[in-house]
Amino acid sequence: MRVTAPHLAHLWVGLKGTLEELGVESVPPPPTSRRTLSLGVKYSPEGLCLPFKLTLGNFIEALEAGADTLLMAAGTGTCRLGRYHLLQKQILQDLGYKFKMIPLGVSEKKFLGLLHIFKFITGGASWAKIIPAVLLGLKKYSVIDDIEREVNRVRAVEREKGAASRILRQAITAIAEAKRPHSLREIRKYYLEKLAQVPRNPNIQPLKVMVMGEFYVVLEPFSNLDVEIELGKLGCEVHRNLYLSDWTKFSFFLNPLGMNEKQRVHRAALPYLKRDVGGDGWESVGEKVLHAQDYDGLIHLAPFTCMPEIIAENIMPTTKEDVPVLTLICDEQMGKPGMLTRLEAFVDLIRRRRKAREKAAI
Ligand code: SF4
Numbered sequence: 001m002r003v004t005a006p007h008l009a010h011l012w013v014g015l016k017g018t019l020e021e022l023g024v025e026s027v028p029p030p031p032t033s034r035r036t037l038s039l040g041v042k043y044s045p046e047g048l049c050l051p052f053k054l055t056l057g058n059f060i061e062a063l064e065a066g067a068d069t070l071l072m073a074a075g076t077g078t079c080r081l082g083r084y085h086l087l088q089k090q091i092l093q094d095l096g097y098k099f100k101m102i103p104l105g106v107s108e109k110k111f112l113g114l115l116h117i118f119k120f121i122t123g124g125a126s127w128a129k130i131i132p133a134v135l136l137g138l139k140k141y142s143v144i145d146d147i148e149r150e151v152n153r154v155r156a157v158e159r160e161k162g163a164a165s166r167i168l169r170q171a172i173t174a175i176a177e178a179k180r181p182h183s184l185r186e187i188r189k190y191y192l193e194k195l196a197q198v199p200r201n202p203n204i205q206p207l208k209v210m211v212m213g214e215f216y217v218v219l220e221p222f223s224n225l226d227v228e229i230e231l232g233k234l235g236c237e238v239h240r241n242l243y244l245s246d247w248t249k250f251s252f253f254l255n256p257l258g259m260n261e262k263q264r265v266h267r268a269a270l271p272y273l274k275r276d277v278g279g280d281g282w283e284s285v286g287e288k289v290l291h292a293q294d295y296d297g298l299i300h301l302a303p304f305t306c307m308p309e310i311i312a313e314n315i316m317p318t319t320k321e322d323v324p325v326l327t328l329i330c331d332e333q334m335g336k337p338g339m340l341t342r343l344e345a346f347v348d349l350i351r352r353r354r355k356a357r358e359k360a361a362i
Pocket residue numbers: 049050051052079080081214215216278279280303305306307308309
């Protein structure tokens with residue numbers, strides 16, 4: 001088997017690590033590019049969301065590179081995503097590709113479901129082999145996320161723009177190559193120290209901004225035109241409401257300690273939205289309510305035609321918890337100059353708002 005999965009942040013790093021430990025060939029798609037987007041747009045129904053189009057483009061490029069087994073998210077939730085693997089399978093078969101599609105219903109089947117998928121892929125490897133390999137992959141996500149959280153803090157104040165991003169790229173390469181958990185611990189320590197040494201501009205008072213919204217466009221930098229990097233250049237310390245490692249914890253493991261962060265967010269949204277509306281719409285409302293006091297502003301990322309985020313976008317202006325929100329609609333028409341203009345105007349607004357509040361507090 002030559003296994004692939006669509007790009008989603010650094011998903012390929014952990015997946016590749018697990019597959020290689022199990023002796024299975026991993027074929028990550030080439031990095032998502034304009035070509036990926038063009039292929040996805042060309043072969044997708046027009047009204048579908050950007051995650052569908054980009055993941056379809058990833059699959060086409062991975063098949064061209066020799067992949068023959070495709071892993072794709074699936075499930076029974078209210079979002080269309082749960083059915084995307086069926087439609088993508090049909091489209092790819094109509095294009096003449098030969099492959100096997102494996103749907104991943106991880107939210108329902110949790111960690112055990114994930115283990116069984118690797119059991120199937122390896123043709124029945126022992127649990128003693130599968131479990132450490134899967135845990136190694138998951139550990140890689142935790143290390144990447146710890147480093148990325150710090151990168152987002154440093155970007156706002158670094159003297160040389162791009163220094164933190166360069167360290168992140170080096171760290172990803174080292175993490176992808178790591179074969180043992182103890183080397184991951186060393187990599188984490190080494191790159192966090194490197195980030196601590198990045199020269200900073202002491203005159204910058206970073207603004208605190210949260211990036212939140214639909215899961216895919218929040219995590220996948222190509223789909224949001226590197227919004228975190230651009231905010232960093234504007235002097236914003238970015239906090240993201242979700243990371244791949246957090247998501248794997250929520251999705252793969254039961255939570256024996258009671259309420260987790262996701263439940264807290266749902267509870268916060270209740271006065272304005274009483275039920276799950278699919279995707280991450282409920283969470284988007286809850287994030288605003290829960291964190292209005294913690295941030296100078298929120299960037300709400302929503303794919304065009306995404307019903308859950310349209311609901312959230314319409315509710316957010318009516319909450320009594322007050323914090324400026326900029327909704328960015330992500331689709332194939334989105335251009336960098338337009339996005340930058342909106343980001344600059346938004347950052348200007350929240351900077352003035354902070355100054356006014358500081359003045360009023362004196
Ligand atoms: S949540 Fe919205 S954008 Fe994401 S997959 Fe579902 S419909 Fe598409």
